Amino acid sequence: MKNSIKGALLSGLVFPGLGQIIQGRNKAGIIFISGSIIGLSGITYAVIHKAMLVMRQIKPLIAQGQSISTHELIRTAAHIPNGIIGNIAPFIFIGCWIISTIHALKFKDE
Numbered sequence: 001m002k003n004s005i006k007g008a009l010l011s012g013l014v015f016p017g018l019g020q021i022i023q024g025r026n027k028a029g030i031i032f033i034s035g036s037i038i039g040l041s042g043i044t045y046a047v048i049h050k051a052m053l054v055m056r057q058i059k060p061l062i063a064q065g066q067s068i069s070t071h072e073l074i075r076t077a078a079h080i081p082n083g084i085i086g087n088i089a090p091f092i093f094i095g096c097w098i099i100s101t102i103h104a105l106k107f108k109d110e
Helices: 003-014 018-022 026-063 070-078 083-106
Strands: none
Touching: 003 018, 003 083, 018 026, 018 083, 026 070, 026 083
């Protein structure tokens, strides 16, 4: 299998930047892996932050013995803004994923 196809498969299906590492382009691989980790960290932070805000809002209701439906939880979460990290992080990760796959495909076998 050609190195460029193997690299694109690793970057596209496993994790952005792994294809560049396999191809011997360590600097590019580390940049893509770092960007992807930053994006995933931002997504994780945003999800946990939103979950904590939802819990804060429903905690008094639970303390009063009220039951809360899944629909109400989703509606509550939908009204909480994502913040700048929650809005940008997915684009960082998806951007690294797409660009690293294209980058690995364009690398010519030597």
